[in-house]
Amino acid sequence: MTLAARLIVIAAVVALLANAGCATVQPWERGTLAKPVMAMEEPAHETAQKLRTYSAKEGGAAATGVGGGGCGCN
Amino acid sequence: MGAISPRLAALTAAAMALPGVHARAADAPGEHPWGVDATHLEYSESGNRMRVRVNQASAVVPIGESFQLKANGIQDLMSGASPVFNAPGPGGKTQQVLTGASVFDNRKAGDIGASASIGDNQLTLRQGWSKENDYKSTWTSLEGKRDFNRKSTTLAVGFAFSNDGVSSHDAPDDFRTRIKRDFFGGVTQIIDERSLVELSVEYSYSNGFLSDPYKLVFVQSAGLLRDARPGRRRQTAVTVKYLTYVPAIDSSLQAVGSLSTDNWGIGSGALELQWKKELPGEWLVNAGARYYTQSSADFYAPLYLTPPGDAHSSDYRLAGFGSIGWIAGVTKQLTPNFSVQIAAERSYRRAGLRSGGTGIDADNYIWGLYLVTLQARF
Numbered sequence: 001m002t003l004a005a006r007l008i009v010i011a012a013v014v015a016l017l018a019n020a021g022c023a024t025v026q027p028w029e030r031g032t033l034a035k036p037v038m039a040m041e042e043p044a045h046e047t048a049q050k051l052r053t054y055s056a057k058e059g060g061a062a063a064t065g066v067g068g069g070g071c072g073c074n
Numbered sequence: 075m076g077a078i079s080p081r082l083a084a085l086t087a088a089a090m091a092l093p094g095v096h097a098r099a100a101d102a103p104g105e106h107p108w109g110v111d112a113t114h115l116e117y118s119e120s121g122n123r124m125r126v127r128v129n130q131a132s133a134v135v136p137i138g139e140s141f142q143l144k145a146n147g148i149q150d151l152m153s154g155a156s157p158v159f160n161a162p163g164p165g166g167k168t169q170q171v172l173t174g175a176s177v178f179d180n181r182k183a184g185d186i187g188a189s190a191s192i193g194d195n196q197l198t199l200r201q202g203w204s205k206e207n208d209y210k211s212t213w214t215s216l217e218g219k220r221d222f223n224r225k226s227t228t229l230a231v232g233f234a235f236s237n238d239g240v241s242s243h244d245a246p247d248d249f250r251t252r253i254k255r256d257f258f259g260g261v262t263q264i265i266d267e268r269s270l271v272e273l274s275v276e277y278s279y280s281n282g283f284l285s286d287p288y289k290l291v292f293v294q295s296a297g298l299l300r301d302a303r304p305g306r307r308r309q310t311a312v313t314v315k316y317l318t319y320v321p322a323i324d325s326s327l328q329a330v331g332s333l334s335t336d337n338w339g340i341g342s343g344a345l346e347l348q349w350k351k352e353l354p355g356e357w358l359v360n361a362g363a364r365y366y367t368q369s370s371a372d373f374y375a376p377l378y379l380t381p382p383g384d385a386h387s388s389d390y391r392l393a394g395f396g397s398i399g400w401i402a403g404v405t406k407q408l409t410p411n412f413s414v415q416i417a418a419e420r421s422y423r424r425a426g427l428r429s430g431g432t433g434i435d436a437d438n439y440i441w442g443l444y445l446v447t448l449q450a451r452f
Contacts, residue, residue: 024226025264032268032319036358036405037326037350040262040270040317045113045130045447046403046417053117053443057421059391060342060368062332063276063313066234066256069204069211071181074124074156074288 107136108452115445123172123439124154142189144200150181159290159298160376160388160436168376170390170436173288181206185213194221207246208287211238215256232258242287250283268319273312280307291388292377301387303373309336325351328362339372340392343429348401356407364421367396370431390437396427415447 025033032038041047051064056073115128132146155172163169185202196219204211213236220229234256239249260274282305289301311334319326330346348362371392373385399421407413420442425433 024223025267027224029267030264033264033270035319035326035352037352038268038270038317038319040272040315043111043405043415043417043447043449044132045111046415046445049113049115049128049130049443049445050419053419053441054366057391057441058342058366058368058397059338059340059371059393060332060344060366061276061278061309061311061334061336062344063258063260063274063311065230065260065274066217066232066258066276067185067200067202067213067215068234069183069202069213069236070209070238070252070254071150071183071204071211072179072206072209072240073152074286 107134107142109134110450111447113445113447115443117441117443119154120440122155124152124156127151128445140191142191144185144187144189146185146187146202148181148183150179150183150206152179152181156288157390157437158288159292160434161292162294162377163436168434168436179206179208181209183211194225195219208241208243209238210249211236213237217258226264228262230258230260230262232256234258238282240283240287244287252280252282252284254278254280268321270317272315274314276309276311276313278307278309280309281305285387286389289387289389291375291382291386293381294377294379296381299382299386301389302385303371303387304338304385307336307338309334311335323351325349338392339431340368340370341429342366342368346401358405358407360401360403362401364399364401364419365396366399366421367427367429368394369429370394370433374432376432376434376436393425393437394428394431394433395423395425395437396429397421397423398427411451413449413451415449416445417447418442418444 048068056071110133111131113130117126117128128148128150130148132144135143137143155174157170158173159171160168161171181204183202183204185200187198187200189196189198198217200215202213213234215232215234217230217232222229236254238252240252241247241249255278257277258274260272262270262272265271284305284307285301285303290298291301293299311332313330313332315330317326317328328348328350332344334342344364344366346362346364348360350358350360352358371387373383374387374392375382376388378386399419401419403415403417405413405415420440422440423438425435425438
């Protein structure tokens with residue numbers, strides 16, 4: 001099995017584990033999830049600039065969403 | 075009936091919108107449909123290498139209740155020195171050869187986008203451009219998002235296509251084509267009343283001129299050759315993000331892990347941990363650390379004793395290395411409509427932290443970035 005295939009299998013297992021036992025949390029039970037410290041997203045500009053820095057300075061990749069062109073960054 | 079406080083109203087509105095929190099989808103219609111962000115960033119590297127100053131501004135404007143228009147503009151001012159190749163140094167120790175401090179470029183980039191929300195579905199189309207002296211890029215992306223299970227689960231898929239042109243100072247009008255296609259899928263799940271998880275997978279396929287026109291390789295028996303990389307690259311990455319609130323410390327803890335692999339032989343892993351806490355007076359602070367490691371590309375070597383094959387590169391970014399960095403930030407809500415955010419990250423690269431392959435200490439360096447953002451929401 002290639003490394004890519006293994007990564008996808010690991011991801012699928014993690015997804016299944018994450019979903020296992022997840023009871024639906026009702027909207028009125030989401031007060032804690034709505035706190036600012038529970039925002040899944042960093043501010044958009046900070047995220048974009050950091051991802052661009054990682055992309056320019058590292059040879060690996062991350063699954064961070066689509067969009068954004070290349071640059072001649074050295 | 076008593077009036078609802080603005081803070082409770084905000085929390086309720088945010089809770090009802092959860093978990094519309096996936097990457098690049100954070101601007102979903104909500105409490106503040108109008109938004110303007112302005113950022114200034116300073117980036118620098120140790121050893122008098124690259125220095126970049128970035129100015130970025132973006133705006134989100136609602137059209138009715140179901141549509142949004144978005145615009146974003148960026149200007150980068152880059153200067154400083156950059157590694158070109160490695161050569162044998164005194165005592166047989168390999169050393170870097172830099173460009174000198176003469177590199178200067180001015181990059182201008184922008185994108186516009188439109189989002190439509192229909193029930194539990196959201197569709198976003200974006201078109202972007204980027205131009206600098208020796209690089210130009212045009213890209214298009216399409217993203218779809220759907221909420222399930224009373225918004226306990228969000229599924230996101232996306233596709234992007236970019237068409238880039240690469241030239242060099244020596245031949246500024248000789249642009250060579252580089253094409254990239256990105257396929258993305260992700261799911262965000264509420265686990266319980268204080269935990270969220272997000273799992274994302276991305277596959278990229280690039281072809282065309284993928285070499286760096288400014289990089290050279292040193293061959294002991296033949297002198298200098300131009301950097302030459304395979305004309306096709308396939309990258310696969312998986313990222314998992316877990317965020318949980320810990321009542322005992324009245325804070326949240328976040329972990330982000332990524333693994334990637336490609337057909338050039340580079341395998342990478344990253345782990346980022348962050349602590350986030352609200353403080354009285356509408357302050358929010360965060361601090362954390364990031365660890366990254368990669369193996370070298372199959373065709374990478376710091377320098378070559380004999381003429382290499384068709385693919386060869388000594389680019390420090392294709393070497394085996396690792397890095398450890400710290401992250402810090404603070405956000406202050408000035409008024410209900412305005413906030414200011416300061417963020418910093420500093421990363422220390424070390425060849426000894428590589429996960430495999432070849433890397434050299436001469437490539438070790440430190441980079442840091444510091445940014446300030448003003449946000450307005452109406």
